Amino acid sequence: MKLREKFFEQNGGLLLQQQLSSYDEGGFEFIKIFRAEELELATNNYDADCILGRGGQGTVYKGILPNHRVVAIKKSRIVDECQIEQFINEVIILSQINHRNVVKLLGCCLETEVPLLVYEYISNGTVFDHIHKKHEAPLLSWEDWLRIATETADALAYLHSAASIPVIHRDIKSANILLDDNYAAKVSDFGVSRLLPMDQTQITTLVQGTLGYLDPEYFHTSKLTEKSDVYSFGVVLVEILTCQKPLCFERTEEQRNLATYFISSMKENRIFELIENQFVNEGNTEQLLTIAELAKRCLSVRGEERPTMKEVSEELEGLRRERHPWVQPTHQEESEHLLSNFSDLYPISLSDYPYNASGQHSMESSMTMSMKFPR
Numbered sequence: 001m002k003l004r005e006k007f008f009e010q011n012g013g014l015l016l017q018q019q020l021s022s023y024d025e026g027g028f029e030f031i032k033i034f035r036a037e038e039l040e041l042a043t044n045n046y047d048a049d050c051i052l053g054r055g056g057q058g059t060v061y062k063g064i065l066p067n068h069r070v071v072a073i074k075k076s077r078i079v080d081e082c083q084i085e086q087f088i089n090e091v092i093i094l095s096q097i098n099h100r101n102v103v104k105l106l107g108c109c110l111e112t113e114v115p116l117l118v119y120e121y122i123s124n125g126t127v128f129d130h131i132h133k134k135h136e137a138p139l140l141s142w143e144d145w146l147r148i149a150t151e152t153a154d155a156l157a158y159l160h161s162a163a164s165i166p167v168i169h170r171d172i173k174s175a176n177i178l179l180d181d182n183y184a185a186k187v188s189d190f191g192v193s194r195l196l197p198m199d200q201t202q203i204t205t206l207v208q209g210t211l212g213y214l215d216p217e218y219f220h221t222s223k224l225t226e227k228s229d230v231y232s233f234g235v236v237l238v239e240i241l242t243c244q245k246p247l248c249f250e251r252t253e254e255q256r257n258l259a260t261y262f263i264s265s266m267k268e269n270r271i272f273e274l275i276e277n278q279f280v281n282e283g284n285t286e287q288l289l290t291i292a293e294l295a296k297r298c299l300s301v302r303g304e305e306r307p308t309m310k311e312v313s314e315e316l317e318g319l320r321r322e323r324h325p326w327v328q329p330t331h332q333e334e335s336e337h338l339l340s341n342f343s344d345l346y347p348i349s350l351s352d353y354p355y356n357a358s359g360q361h362s363m364e365s366s367m368t369m370s371m372k373f374p375r
């Protein structure tokens with residue numbers, strides 16, 4: 001067997017072909033299979049100067065194809081079975097999705113030692129960088145942030161209900177929302193996303209996600225529903241409103257987890273102490289309060305009390321359409337410690353959720369999880 005064919009098989013090529021044909025007859029047609037040489041040429045042989053970023057799954061390079069199209073190429077880290085699964089998963093999910101606020105997968109390459117994914121290039125970095133690296137560029141206006149939040153909510157509403165098979169993203173965070181030339185939001189990183197069969201409203205899974213954004217109910221029960229993305233989106237909303245990181249060990253214990261700190265500030269009518277000054281100065285305090293209320297509902301401990309992403313997106317869209325009475329001015333700790341803190345912060349009574357779908361006690365499954373630390 002030729003080396004290319006060996007890698008193709010090793011990289012899950014056959015599995016991918018098989019999976020794609022079982023989901024959607026046309027899915028694979030939109031995805032180009034790149035030759036290894038094409039991508040080597042595009043990235044000047046994966047030159048370090050072309051690196052756009054690094055994530056849990058691997059390194060992302062900027063590349064230029066012979067037709068001058070600029071692309072982002074994700075090169076998986078040393079391959080193990082779990083990463084191959086995440087890789088195939090991302091191809092399958094993204095091949096089903098077509099939305100202006102979801103990053104487009106253009107193709108993949110399987111004939112190399114590690115699999116490669118080729119996306120449209122999104123030029124303006126991540127929401128995380130824009131919020132937390134204010135020294136590098138001025139903070140966008142509140143109006144821009146409201147639009148970015150609305151676009152993200154719209155993409156999630158689409159994933160949950162309008163895509164051919166509902167998709168739960170499972171790792172919504174500001175670092176996974178990219179911004180294009182016009183600062184339009186593009187949801188990315190579908191490595192741990194799940195397709196939700198139509199006849200199932202929840203599935204039991206290994207808990208995946210990023211601390212600070214992770215739905216406490218899902219954390220305790222391992223039962224995955226769309227409402228976990230609603231929770232994580234709520235954290236992103238609070239992150240935008242306050243320009244603070246979801247988890248920060250430099251803050252006092254009661255302020256460490258932004259979501260809980262935000263909720264307690266709401267209860268004590270101290271929310272304007274937390275909201276970014278620039279947004280307050282821009283003038284629409286009523287709108288900021290409405291968004292804070294919406295974020296609070298997204299962060300409800302019980303998933304069933306959270307709104308759907310469709311409701312969230314409609315509410316945000318409604319706010320955007322309102323006429324504005326203002327003018328827009330031109331360390332890492334031990335994971336066990338973290339997880340026990342997380343349980344303390346969200347004291348859900350486990351007796352409320354004693355069993356998961358397979359009848360096991362939910363604690364059992366919440367012991368096995370794949371958790372990321374926010375960068």
Ligand SMILES: Nc1ncnc2c1ncn2[C@@H]1O[C@H](COP(=O)(O)OP(=O)(O)OP(=O)(O)O)[C@@H](O)[C@H]1O
Nearest residue numbers: 052053054055056057058060072119120121122189
């Ligand atoms: N389509 C793209 N266009 C431009 N830059 C991108 C693109 N996709 C990813 N990046 C950059 O590469 C970085 C890492 O990408 P990504 O988060 O998808 O990798 P990952 O390995 O899946 O990470 P994670 O740990 O979140 O799973 C991003 O933070 C971003 O800076």
